[in-house]
Amino acid sequence: MAQVLEFKLPDLGEGLTEAEIVRWLVEVGEVVAVDQPVVEVETAKAMVEVPCPYGGVVTARFGEEGAELPVGAPLLTVAVGESAAARPAPDADGGGEAAEPARGGSAGPGGPRTGEPGTGEPRSEGSGNVLVGYGTSEAPARRRRVRPDRAATLAAGARMNGRDRGADPAPEGPVPVISPLVRRLARQHDLDLRELTGSGPDGLILRADVEYALRAAAAQGGRTAVPADGALAAGAVRAPAAGVSGASSASSARSGGIRTPLKGVRGAVADKLSRSRREIPDATCWVDADATELMRARTAMNAGGGPRISLVALLARICTAALARFPELNSTVDTEAREIVQLDQVHLGFAAQTDRGLVVPVVRDAHARDAEALTAEFARLTESARAGRLTPGEVTGGTFTLNNYGVFGVDGSTPILNHPEAAMLGVGRIVPKPWVYEGELAVRQVVQLSLTFDHRVCDGGTAGGFLRYVADCVEQPAVLLRTL
Known part of the structure; x- marks a missing residue:
């Protein structure tokens, strides 16, 4: 029986806390060998090819090229075991939680471990040669609940998002989101991602989809305001959409020009x-x-x-x-x-x-x-x-x-x-x-x-x-x- 193991972005050393995906070296559905490089990332120090400690079939990738991921975030999932080669690939490349890791799996510097006593799951060992600090994760954290007083407004914005893009809202099930930034943005504004229809490949929810829904909600009387340039910073002040203050005008005046992220x-x-x-x-x-x-x-x-x-x-x-x-x-x-x-x-x-x-x-x-x-x-x-x-x-x-x-x-x-x-x-x-x-x-x-x-x-x-x-x-x- 095949197991699905999750491989996280490892600690790349020298105090580095994040990396940008430059180029994927494997595709979903591709068979990978133990210690095979699977992704090329750029840190604040250098370009690094990251090898995977598991051998099997890639079932999901977590992150588009150009996306920035923190250390410890999921990179990909691999189906290992006798039936791994026959495992079908998910519908969407990098479909977030489409492939869930084996429950109770964990790993540390000594090598990946899966299965717990009494679960009946076989044990699978990796190479342990993946830089520093990789490992499988526990079950994904539960979705943040939307407050009842905000659910209707945000749902209306989400439905408008789906109609404008000519698609129906996503059904219940795994949310096709791969960017931690998108999840955090939705969490900060109590937005249920299941109400959105993604505009990315295979319905992938992008940051632009979240910002569109928030602007639509604000236009219908919601309390969440999105700056004109679409940038939402952590801890941004929430203000009524009506009544532009002098500070807001100054912010709008600074919104022009070319913005280059310091990363x-x-x-x-x-x-x-x-x-x-x-x-x-x-x-x-x-x-x-x-x-x-x-x-x-x-x-x-x-x-x-x-x-x-x-x-x-x-x-x-x-x-x-x-x-x-x-x-x-x-x-x-x-x-x-x-x-x-x-x-x-x-x-x-x-x-x-x-x-x-x-x-x-x-x-x-x-x-x-x-x-x-x-x-x-x-x-x-x-x-x-x-x-x-x-x-x-x-x-x-x-x-x-x-x-x-x-x-x-x-x-x-x-x-x-x-x-x-x-x-x-x-x-x-x-x-x-x-x-x-x-x-x-x-x-x-x-x-x-x-x-x-x-x-x-x-x-x-x-x-x-x-x-x-x-x-x-x-x-x-x-x-x-x-x-x-």
Whole structure:
């Protein structure tokens, strides 16, 4: 006898609480193997392929591509057992509760478990190899009851919704809703989803259907008002539809334009930079340096016919050498213990602009790599960043950041630190400029270097010493050779 097991969005680590479905890798009715990737999701850190711990037939998918799901929300259900292959697929792809998990099923980090003593249900073991924190769920929570005084008004709006879309209201049974946001929206406004007819594929109830019903109810004298742009936030104020106040007019005036949700990489960047600005008292110092000799040294290194050395790799070598002399800048502040934690390894982050936004891949143990190894690792991580294949481990754990904003054609910047790091070296564009060289005016390749640092970990003397050493290495690469 086949059992239907529910697979939830696992804990993806690093404190991540939600993920956006980018692409489904399996269809309803398809047979999947244990540990087969079933969905590609995007977190605030990276793209991740999520494998399923069960082998069997996919009976339902919970979430459209582009939907955002919290950790622990259902992803899909799988029929496992001897008769799984013969199990018919549900009418709707991702039909919410169309496939109900086995009662009493549970799972944890040790592997999925189904069946309880006395139920007569066989036991099915999964692989246990699904990142962290997956598992089957208990029976779905009961629907929230509609208050009698609101049922008539909301039902009228729902019936109008069904008539306008040329369909009858959905019958009793599983509600075809896959988005937790839609369920929450309906719950907040005491709306019975069974009264709605979905406009999505196979009658799927979308957010637009819920908002339409609420606006229809408000137009008929209900007490729930929906903003003109259709956005309903949690805890929104409920006000009579009649009598537009000055505040409502101001809200309507702000409803125009393009709205972009702060989620995924953009949301993570916003959260981290806001926290950095709130918590870290940063300061910036800068200096112009003559990079002519560094550029000549790189040209000579690449003339030998071996692997080409990148400029950013040479700058990274200079950074690690400078951090060995000024280790205070390779640290973080433990605010709870009120301690400065000086770190042993240099995990060097570097800013990379991609189609998904700004990401900061991390080169592990940069202090132990030579210029050739650094070049190869920078290239690998940059390619992964642009392809959206970075793992959460490749964008976390940095201790110092190298920010080459010269690629954008600018000379200088005062960046915000990558919390919880204590410092960031900025490198501007390298351009020909008039420069006094050996007592005479000459045209040299000049670059502006800047150091932004957490003033809690050091004072200006340390920061200035670090930046001056970096500038000396840029101007005279032999300085670096003498200190290695």
